[in-house]
Amino acid sequence: MRLAATCNFGLSSVLKSEIQKLGYEIFESTDRFIRFNGDFRAVARTNLRLRTANRIYIEVSEGEAKDFDGLFEIAKKGEWKRILPTGCPVTIRAVSEKSMLDSLPSIQKTVKKAVVEGYAGRTGEIMPEDPELPEISVLALLRNDKALILLDTSGDPLHKRGYRVAGVEAPIKETLAAGLVLLSNWRYSEPFRDPFCGSGTIAIEAAMIAKNIAPGILRSFAFERFPFADEIPFEEERQECLKREMRDKPHDIVGSDVDMEAIDSARKNAAAIGLDRSVKFEVAEFPNAGTLRTGTLVTNPPYGERLADKRVATSAHEALFDAFRSAPTLSGGIITAFEEAAHFSGGLGMKDRKIPNGPIPCRYYFRTPNRG
Numbered sequence: 001m002r003l004a005a006t007c008n009f010g011l012s013s014v015l016k017s018e019i020q021k022l023g024y025e026i027f028e029s030t031d032r033f034i035r036f037n038g039d040f041r042a043v044a045r046t047n048l049r050l051r052t053a054n055r056i057y058i059e060v061s062e063g064e065a066k067d068f069d070g071l072f073e074i075a076k077k078g079e080w081k082r083i084l085p086t087g088c089p090v091t092i093r094a095v096s097e098k099s100m101l102d103s104l105p106s107i108q109k110t111v112k113k114a115v116v117e118g119y120a121g122r123t124g125e126i127m128p129e130d131p132e133l134p135e136i137s138v139l140a141l142l143r144n145d146k147a148l149i150l151l152d153t154s155g156d157p158l159h160k161r162g163y164r165v166a167g168v169e170a171p172i173k174e175t176l177a178a179g180l181v182l183l184s185n186w187r188y189s190e191p192f193r194d195p196f197c198g199s200g201t202i203a204i205e206a207a208m209i210a211k212n213i214a215p216g217i218l219r220s221f222a223f224e225r226f227p228f229a230d231e232i233p234f235e236e237e238r239q240e241c242l243k244r245e246m247r248d249k250p251h252d253i254v255g256s257d258v259d260m261e262a263i264d265s266a267r268k269n270a271a272a273i274g275l276d277r278s279v280k281f282e283v284a285e286f287p288n289a290g291t292l293r294t295g296t297l298v299t300n301p302p303y304g305e306r307l308a309d310k311r312v313a314t315s316a317h318e319a320l321f322d323a324f325r326s327a328p329t330l331s332g333g334i335i336t337a338f339e340e341a342a343h344f345s346g347g348l349g350m351k352d353r354k355i356p357n358g359p360i361p362c363r364y365y366f367r368t369p370n371r372g
């Protein structure tokens, strides 16, 4: 069976290594999209365990699609009657890159018609769609005039871990936070800090990584409703994840923020996944006497979109890059849209990778621990 995973731009290398560590063979990878071989167990395992994937798909059909008739035939090939849960409304999402067919609404309409006709088959059975039931999503991906029809096995995107019970304005996505921590190569025996932690996402993801807590352990997935769900050993894989957790292993992880309400949210979020005693959250203004000198610091400071906030952003960035300058054994990184960051990061031996934070074009300036 062929599977595929999507991710945030800039995180494909991290997702690739996550998939390979789970033992699956990747046969194609491009920005944001990785195809690999798997089985029913892999559907459960990847949904439960991949930290940087947005969604996991089962490939349904594939072929050249230079016109709508061609696309229709490819989509109709799917064994929809066997694949779709009875009664769930089917939504088609479409992406087109470098292809003659580029009208997304027309692609969606064509694929939907093909799914309905494919479902009807020779018997002519009408595909029931009950708006009260949860939606099932199908992705039509066109690249270089090749169409791939993919069944979404995740449902809610995988950044929705289920622990975000309290929020702040514009938190970073959990999948992105995990990607930043993984890129930092944090050594779990060393301290970890996020001094602009907001609702705590980066620190909580760091704790989940160090303690081997599966990112999907709290949530449910679309594949549980599929007619072939019995063949997916979901409960077995969940139990395996629980067995692999190392919750009692001690770690030094602290998130801090100047805003009391943010710290309150961070504590509630950590408690929702049972990490309230593993991650310390405190109110503190950065910089301060306790600023980390060795270990890993990963953070998402204010970028200063509005003029009044520009001064706050400038001093935050100056102080952050100074912390890295004055402490050569400090590793980690800063994700930011702040343009002067490129200037501040000069001479620090930091890599600089384009990683958007949602719709905001950002860069991640980071350096990994010296392995010498």
Ligand SMILES: C[S@@+](CC[C@H](N)C(=O)[O-])C[C@H]1O[C@@H](n2cnc3c(N)ncnc32)[C@H](O)[C@@H]1O
Residues within 6 Å of the ligand: 168, 170, 171, 172, 173, 195, 196, 197, 198, 199, 200, 201, 202, 256, 257, 258, 259, 262, 284, 285, 286, 287, 300, 301, 302, 303, 312, 316
């Ligand atoms: C972009 S938000 C971080 C969002 C966070 N990554 C999350 O997932 O919720 C930036 C945070 O920096 C905090 N902040 C601004 N200036 C600060 C300072 N000097 N010291 C500490 N925190 C500060 C703000 O209160 C805000 O919560």
